[in-house]
Amino acid sequence: MTNAFSVRDAHKRFGETPALAGADVALRRGEWLGLLGPNGAGKTTLVRAMSGRVHLDRGSISLLDVAFDGTPAHDEARRKLGIVPQEIALYPLLTVTENLRAFGSFLGLAGRELDERVDWSLSWTGLSGRSNEPIDQFSGGMKRRLNIACSVLHGPEVILLDEPTVGVDPQSRQRIWEMLAELREGGASLLLTTHQLDEAQNVCDRIVIIDHGKTIASGTLTELLGQTIGTVRRVTLTLDGTAPKSLRERGFSIDEDHDIHREVEDVAAELPAMLGDVSDAGAVVTDIRIDTPTLQAVFLHLTGRELRE
Amino acid sequence: MIATLLRINWINLRRDKVALGLTFVLPIVFFSIFAAIFGGMGGGSGGSGGASATKIIVVDLDRTELSGRIVEALDGQEALSVSTGPKPTEEEPAPYTRDQARGLVRQGRYPAAVIFPAGFSETFGDFGGGGKPVEVIHDPANPIVLHTISGLLQAAAMTAAPDVLMEKGMGQFEAAGGTLTPTQRVLLGTFKGLLRGGGAASADRAGESATSEAASSSPFSGLIPVEAIDAGKNEEEPDAKPRSIVAYYAAGIGVMFLLFSMANGAGGTLLEEEERGTLERLLASNVSMQSLLFGHWLFFALTGIAQVTLMFVWAAVLFGLDLWSPNHLVGFAVMTVATSASASAFGIVLAALCKSRAQLGGTSTIVILIMSALGGSMVPRFIMPAFMNTTALFTFNGWALDGYLKVFWYEDPGASLGRAMIHILPQVSVLVVMAIAFFGAARFLAKRWEAA
Numbered sequence: 002m003t004n005a006f007s008v009r010d011a012h013k014r015f016g017e018t019p020a021l022a023g024a025d026v027a028l029r030r031g032e033w034l035g036l037l038g039p040n041g042a043g044k045t046t047l048v049r050a051m052s053g054r055v056h057l058d059r060g061s062i063s064l065l066d067v068a069f070d071g072t073p074a075h076d077e078a079r080r081k082l083g084i085v086p087q088e089i090a091l092y093p094l095l096t097v098t099e100n101l102r103a104f105g106s107f108l109g110l111a112g113r114e115l116d117e118r119v120d121w122s123l124s125w126t127g128l129s130g131r132s133n134e135p136i137d138q139f140s141g142g143m144k145r146r147l148n149i150a151c152s153v154l155h156g157p158e159v160i161l162l163d164e165p166t167v168g169v170d171p172q173s174r175q176r177i178w179e180m181l182a183e184l185r186e187g188g189a190s191l192l193l194t195t196h197q198l199d200e201a202q203n204v205c206d207r208i209v210i211i212d213h214g215k216t217i218a219s220g221t222l223t224e225l226l227g228q229t230i231g232t233v234r235r236v237t238l239t240l241d242g243t244a245p246k247s248l249r250e251r252g253f254s255i256d257e258d259h260d261i262h263r264e265v266e267d268v269a270a271e272l273p274a275m276l277g278d279v280s281d282a283g284a285v286v287t288d289i290r291i292d293t294p295t296l297q298a299v300f301l302h303l304t305g306r307e308l309r310e
Numbered sequence: 311m312i313a314t315l316l317r318i319n320w321i322n323l324r325r326d327k328v329a330l331g332l333t334f335v336l337p338i339v340f341f342s343i344f345a346a347i348f349g350g351m352g353g354g355s356g357g358s359g360g361a362s363a364t365k366i367i368v369v370d371l372d373r374t375e376l377s378g379r380i381v382e383a384l385d386g387q388e389a390l391s392v393s394t395g396p397k398p399t400e401e402e403p404a405p406y407t408r409d410q411a412r413g414l415v416r417q418g419r420y421p422a423a424v425i426f427p428a429g430f431s432e433t434f435g436d437f438g439g440g441g442k443p444v445e446v447i448h449d450p451a452n453p454i455v456l457h458t459i460s461g462l463l464q465a466a467a468m469t470a471a472p473d474v475l476m477e478k479g480m481g482q483f484e485a486a487g488g489t490l491t492p493t494q495r496v497l498l499g500t501f502k503g504l505l506r507g508g509g510a511a512s513a514d515r516a517g518e519s520a521t522s523e524a525a526s527s528s529p530f531s532g533l534i535p536v537e538a539i540d541a542g543k544n545e546e547e548p549d550a551k552p553r554s555i556v557a558y559y560a561a562g563i564g565v566m567f568l569l570f571s572m573a574n575g576a577g578g579t580l581l582e583e584e585e586r587g588t589l590e591r592l593l594a595s596n597v598s599m600q601s602l603l604f605g606h607w608l609f610f611a612l613t614g615i616a617q618v619t620l621m622f623v624w625a626a627v628l629f630g631l632d633l634w635s636p637n638h639l640v641g642f643a644v645m646t647v648a649t650s651a652s653a654s655a656f657g658i659v660l661a662a663l664c665k666s667r668a669q670l671g672g673t674s675t676i677v678i679l680i681m682s683a684l685g686g687s688m689v690p691r692f693i694m695p696a697f698m699n700t701t702a703l704f705t706f707n708g709w710a711l712d713g714y715l716k717v718f719w720y721e722d723p724g725a726s727l728g729r730a731m732i733h734i735l736p737q738v739s740v741l742v743v744m745a746i747a748f749f750g751a752a753r754f755l756a757k758r759w760e761a762a
Contacts, residue, residue, distance in 0.1 A: 049762075052594045053761060054590065054593065054594055054761050056761050079596075080596070084591070086590060086594075087587075088586070088587030088590075089587070090586060090587030090588045090591040091586075091588070092588065093586075104591075107592055107595045108595055108596065109596055151591075152591075
């Protein structure tokens with residue numbers, strides 16, 4: 002599979018401060034890639050470089066296999082790129098339609114094509130009923146949807162999304178993910194930066210984590226788990242009464258609440274044996290909880306920081 | 311609690327350089343400008359340290375020894391700078407004719423011209439009021455100059471020809487003859503009163519005294535009768551529509567508010583784009599920085615044209631400004647396009663200099679008010695000291711105002727359209743150069759918004 006977007010060994014300094022120090026990102030065609038990193042890790046600089054708004058000191062960027070070098074081929078490739086900014090970068094006194102038409106025009110659309118894409122956007126965002134209203138009184142979720150639409154009017158093959166759901170309520174967020182899923186079904190490749198690790202874990206095919214300006218891990222969640230904290234599950238059994246100390250000899254740990262724990266590779270295979278051990282010890286299990294390793298844990302393991310720090 | 315609030319406010323003020331400028335620097339600068347205009351730099355009340363001599367033309371059609379003496383006395387007045395002919399290109403340059411002098415005043419090159427008529431010396435010193443009047447062709451836009459010249463003429467007569475006055479006075483006295491009749495008493499009283507004014511005193515003292523007297527009395531009284539003539543009045547077509555002083559105020563106010571509109575419009579919109587994030591978004595798409603700046607500049611230049619046009623049409627409809635004659639209309643259109651183009655570019659360059667809308671608001675207020683004060687939007691330039699008049703040439707307002715005044719006030723009513731355009735060519739050229747320079751500077755400064 003060829004790459005939709007590729008950044009190799011990206012270096013960038015602002016004065017004495019290194020912003021990128023060897024970042025590598027590869028967005029495959031048709032893929033949904035999450036770009037994660039703590040604040041100050043270099044995410045914004047990387048996305049701005051991919052948008053053509055930051056020139057690298059060293060390294061290379063290519064979009065749809067065309068190098069970022071200012072040639073006509075590059076300009077042509079850039080027309081297939083959509084950039085959704087984190088800010089709600091719209092004209093507040095313009096109506097929905099007027100905003101769409103303005104940004105469509107900036108993106109090179111005109112005439113019937115522009116009309117058709119505006120109609121599509123109104124339908125896609127669910128804003129058809131309010132198309133002639135100025136957007137300054139709209140909710141954050143509505144503005145977010147329009148903000149995304151204004152970047153994808155031209156039907157880009159590659160879309161960079163910088164925190165597309167920041168500051169919106171869960172329902173609106175769900176609506177936005179559905180919209181983005183439609184784009185993906187249409188064949189678009191999406192690179193997403195977000196602070197919502199659970200969402201990244203749910204929607205992204207692969208994850209890239211950067212810190213201190215360089216890529217420190219990349220892969221699917223399973224691959225990342227394998228590279229870091231492993232894929233073991235933690236099984237917790239709650240007992241009806243005090244946990245017998247003999248369970249320690251059978252590989253369980255006992256906490257102060259008298260819940261017992263064991264880490265296992267294969268829950269389905271090992272859980273019956275665990276329950277048998279408990280029964281043999283004379284205890285009765287009243288509840289079972291299985292903790293799956295999360296992206297949050299991977300992130301914490303790799304960076305030593307919570308994402309929001 | 312109060313101390314904490316005071317401290318917070320002080321820290322905020324200290325760190326906000328624009329607010330500091332508005333609070334402490336702008337009032338001082340404004341005070342200094344107006345003190346320099348009205349008080350003379352360092353000269354105190356009536357001081358002349360920085361005040362400029364009024365440049366006038368003197369045309370001596372009488373060409374007698376007496377008129378020569380009075381012209382010389384006028385030339386000796388500190389308050390006047392007398393020109394009797396074009397700059398010498400030959401050994402004995404021809405003196406100005408009356409028509410030349412009137413044309414130069416009409417064009418605003420001089421505020422006034424004094425014309426000594428042929429036969430002036432024959433009737434000079436006629437205390438019965440039968441003297442031939444001296445014409446003072448003046449620019450009504452400058453309400454001071456007529457009174458000043460009228461007063462200084464009386465002073466010049468006293469200092470240059472006291473002997474003639476005495477001789478003429480006694481001659482009239484003897485003509486009346488015998489014991490003093492009531493008519494003789496009136497004549498004597500008039501004569502004594504005139505001499506009491508300090509005829510033999512120094513020219514400067516006499517000049518000051520005469521000026522102050524003249525300022526509070528009619529310019530038509532005194533030893534030398536004065537006939538005031540409006541330079542703008544069309545002597546060939548007495549029924550022609552007179553010039554309207556409204557043009558002066560329309561231009562002054564219009565240009566100042568144009569600058570404010572452009573700073574808030576062109577500049578504000580650009581910074582708003584940056585703060586809102588649309589600037590980043592546009593630059594990341596197919597829009598180039600040149601296109602972005604040009605688009606904003608063009609829109610606000612057109613807005614400026616509409617704004618100034620509305621003001622002048624309003625002045626024409628309500629205050630009788632002659633906007634519709636071909637020379638005025640075309641001249642107005644050319645000046646308005648050049649002025650608006652330049653003002654819009656000025657707004658863009660201010661935006662490129664400032665980091666935020668708040669900073670732009672403060673900075674533009676300071677810059678525009680100072681430029682307006684120096685450039686003549688608030689106080690007519692003719693009452694400014696010479697150095698301030700020179701300073702005005704470094705301001706946008708100075709050139710824009712000069713151009714509009716050339717169209718509506720200092721025009722030649724008989725000029726063809728081509729000549730009328732050539733008349734404003736220097737101002738239009740400077741404004742166009744300013745527009746290009748401002749836009750170039752804005753483009754350079756806008757690099758901060760481009761890819762890092």
